[in-house]
Amino acid sequence: MTLPHKLARAGRLARQDVTDVVSSGQAPDPLSVFAPPGPGLQTGVPPGVQPGGHPQRDDTDLAIATRALAMRFRGGQLAVDHIDLAVPLGSVYGFLGPNGSGKTTTIRLLLGLMHPTFGSFRLLGADPRAGLDAVLPRVGALVEGPAFYPFLSGRQNLARVDAADRTADIGTAPARIDHALDQVGLLAAADKRYRAYSLGMKQRLGIAAGLLRPRDLMILDEPTNGLDPQGTREIRSLVKQIAADGTTVFVSSHLLAEVEQICSHVGVMSTGKLVFQGTLTGLRSRGDSRIRIRTTEPARAAEVLAAIGLTEITTADAEVSAALGEHPPERINARLVHADVPVAGLETIRPSLEDLFVELTGEGFNVSG
Amino acid sequence: MSADNAIALTPARAPAAAARHWLRLFRSELRIVFLRPRNLLMLLVLAGGPVFLGVVLYFNTPQPGSGGGPGAGAFIGQVADNGVFLSLLAIFLLLTLILPLAVAVVSGESVAGEAGIGTLRTLLTVPAGRTRLLVTKWLMVLVFCFAATMIVAIVGLVMGALLFPIGPVTLLSGNTVPLAAGLLRLAMIVGYVTAALAALGTIGIALSTFTQHAIAVMAAVLVIVTASDIADAVSQVAVIHPYLPTHFWFSFDALLRMPIGWPDVMHGLESFAVYTVIFGLIAWFRFNRADVTT
Numbered sequence: 001m002t003l004p005h006k007l008a009r010a011g012r013l014a015r016q017d018v019t020d021v022v023s024s025g026q027a028p029d030p031l032s033v034f035a036p037p038g039p040g041l042q043t044g045v046p047p048g049v050q051p052g053g054h055p056q057r058d059d060t061d062l063a064i065a066t067r068a069l070a071m072r073f074r075g076g077q078l079a080v081d082h083i084d085l086a087v088p089l090g091s092v093y094g095f096l097g098p099n100g101s102g103k104t105t106t107i108r109l110l111l112g113l114m115h116p117t118f119g120s121f122r123l124l125g126a127d128p129r130a131g132l133d134a135v136l137p138r139v140g141a142l143v144e145g146p147a148f149y150p151f152l153s154g155r156q157n158l159a160r161v162d163a164a165d166r167t168a169d170i171g172t173a174p175a176r177i178d179h180a181l182d183q184v185g186l187l188a189a190a191d192k193r194y195r196a197y198s199l200g201m202k203q204r205l206g207i208a209a210g211l212l213r214p215r216d217l218m219i220l221d222e223p224t225n226g227l228d229p230q231g232t233r234e235i236r237s238l239v240k241q242i243a244a245d246g247t248t249v250f251v252s253s254h255l256l257a258e259v260e261q262i263c264s265h266v267g268v269m270s271t272g273k274l275v276f277q278g279t280l281t282g283l284r285s286r287g288d289s290r291i292r293i294r295t296t297e298p299a300r301a302a303e304v305l306a307a308i309g310l311t312e313i314t315t316a317d318a319e320v321s322a323a324l325g326e327h328p329p330e331r332i333n334a335r336l337v338h339a340d341v342p343v344a345g346l347e348t349i350r351p352s353l354e355d356l357f358v359e360l361t362g363e364g365f366n367v368s369g
Numbered sequence: 370m371s372a373d374n375a376i377a378l379t380p381a382r383a384p385a386a387a388a389r390h391w392l393r394l395f396r397s398e399l400r401i402v403f404l405r406p407r408n409l410l411m412l413l414v415l416a417g418g419p420v421f422l423g424v425v426l427y428f429n430t431p432q433p434g435s436g437g438g439p440g441a442g443a444f445i446g447q448v449a450d451n452g453v454f455l456s457l458l459a460i461f462l463l464l465t466l467i468l469p470l471a472v473a474v475v476s477g478e479s480v481a482g483e484a485g486i487g488t489l490r491t492l493l494t495v496p497a498g499r500t501r502l503l504v505t506k507w508l509m510v511l512v513f514c515f516a517a518t519m520i521v522a523i524v525g526l527v528m529g530a531l532l533f534p535i536g537p538v539t540l541l542s543g544n545t546v547p548l549a550a551g552l553l554r555l556a557m558i559v560g561y562v563t564a565a566l567a568a569l570g571t572i573g574i575a576l577s578t579f580t581q582h583a584i585a586v587m588a589a590v591l592v593i594v595t596a597s598d599i600a601d602a603v604s605q606v607a608v609i610h611p612y613l614p615t616h617f618w619f620s621f622d623a624l625l626r627m628p629i630g631w632p633d634v635m636h637g638l639e640s641f642a643v644y645t646v647i648f649g650l651i652a653w654f655r656f657n658r659a660d661v662t663t
Contacts, residue, residue, distance in 0.1 A: 111490075
């Protein structure tokens with residue numbers, strides 16, 4: 001399968017040539033795609049959500065950069081509430097959030113399917129007001145699940161998608177289609193009708209449509225939605241493979257485990273707001289650790305902990321726990337032993353990703369109720 | 370690939386490449402429409418129209434020259450004399466309901482159908498280009514209108530030739546013209562009916578940009594056709610008759626006179642053109658601004 005790779009690379013080179021020609025042939029325009037953002041754009045950006053807390057964000061290093069991007073539906077609902085996404089080039093960015101938190105709407109805005117009510121964004125450095133169509137060929141997308149013609153085969157469906165691309169290389173289309181099918185493991189089922197595909201095959205065909213040509217950015221919206229564990233694993237390894245080729249991957253999901261295993265960066269959405277953005281390590285280091293002591297005398301243990309100055313002490317049947325704060329656990333152990341509290345077990349608990357997620361996005365209605 | 374080469378090739382190649390890419394999309398669009406089992410069935414039903422009429426008239430041969438009068442009667446009486454009139458009769462009768470229905474289905478499907486199954490978002494993120502896609506859809510509907518009319522005309526001719534004598538054509542004005550001239554008149558009628566259906570198809574495309582339910586568009590288009598027909602039959606509102614979308618549909622009988630009733634034909638074509646332009650613009654405005662939520 002080296003031929004399609006070569007063809008793909010040639011396609012990418014040719015594309016750059018065309019870009020050069022176009023940009024050199026035009027008079028410089030102060031409002032062009034390549035103009036640096038004006039100082040006015042810097043205001044109104046909440047500093048808390050910027051990666052590393054840099055007040056001056058350089059959007060040219062970002063695959064996706066949004067500024068106060070907002071979308072209000074006709075019913076008045078603010079589906080996307082002034083979010084400032086910063087997706088670094090080369091990252092695998094997990095876009096997390098419960099169902100209905102505005103992830104898909106954000107993706108629709110980024111791809112030009114919807115028009116924002118407020119704010120601006122850049123996709124691979126390009127300003128959509130100068131026309132998204134110039135940059136979209138470099139972006140592969142799977143939005144809200146796969147959508148194809150049920151009466152056509154997988155191969156015919158990909159041919160249809162490729163035919164819509166006015167910058168695709170027509171001569172290499174059959175080779176590129178087969179290569180994309182091969183990458184997602186659908187070559188054997190290529191001539192089956194889409195209607196007869198399983199859910200996993202449909203999802204994979206959706207990803208294959210994004211792989212018809214080399215991309216600089218892949219936007220995958222819930223690519224594992226409704227898949228069984230095997231299907232989920234297949235998609236996960238596919239995403240890893242795409243990222244390994246140097247493509248920036250922006251993948252939305254409500255599944256934490258998935259994001260944890262493949263992502264370098266995460267953004268967490270909750271009711272339209274971006275409540276966290278940063279590296280996965282950054283997310284993990286959030287949240288307060290607790291100490292938990294197993295003991296036959298929880299009441300006395302609790303007294304000792306209170307004397308040390310620990311807070312949020314809760315006692316259960318045979319254990320006590322408290323917010324750890326900055327206290328070294330080994331010192332706590334020494335104090336307990338010194339006070340003759342029988343310590344059967346002692347552990348510090350870091351909040352799980354799920355705890356952090358729930359903390360950021362709120363309990364589900366049936367949990368908090 | 371040097372920069373010099375690229376600069377030298379680009380201006381000459383760009384329009385040609387754009388045309389090649391557009392043709393590829395157009396072919397794909399035609400394939401989607403003409404390979405869809407449901408549409409094929411619809412074309413088959415259209416072909417069945419003249420077959421049915423031919424068989425019925427073969428076994429219940431009308432008296433030559435009988436019927437007369439306006440409308441279908443003018444053709445029925447002539448079929449036994451000349452098979453060419455089976456083609457005209459079939460076009461006339463199918464244009465009352467089945468041809469508009471077929472156009473309503475395909476034009477309603479054009480944008481709303483893609484939105485309904487979600488393929489619209491795939492096409493737009495490729496990106497196919499909204500205006501480019503809409504123009505492709507419109508030309509596809511135009512081709513479909515022509516193909517549908519043509520199928521009725523051709524099958525009508527074949528059945529007419531098989532079941533009835535074929536020869537010089539006696540026009541509605543009483544003059545007789547050679548068969549070749551008669552077939553030329555038939556071809557002009559096919560063109561006229563295609564234009565009438567294309568105007569209806571453009572209305573369908575425009576409505577199709579407002580919804581994701583193709584069936585709603587089909588129903589709306591048929592309601593428009595029926596309402597227009599009813600209004601056209603009420604003489605109290607004669608003042609609006611020339612503005613109704615279906616008012617000139619059957620004016621093609623002017624093409625069967627000697628000399629041809631050009632004023633009637635031109636009025637019809639003008640009406641179709643105005644409807645096409647107005648609803649084409651509505652479709653374009655709407656489609657370029659619409660938020661795609663499916």
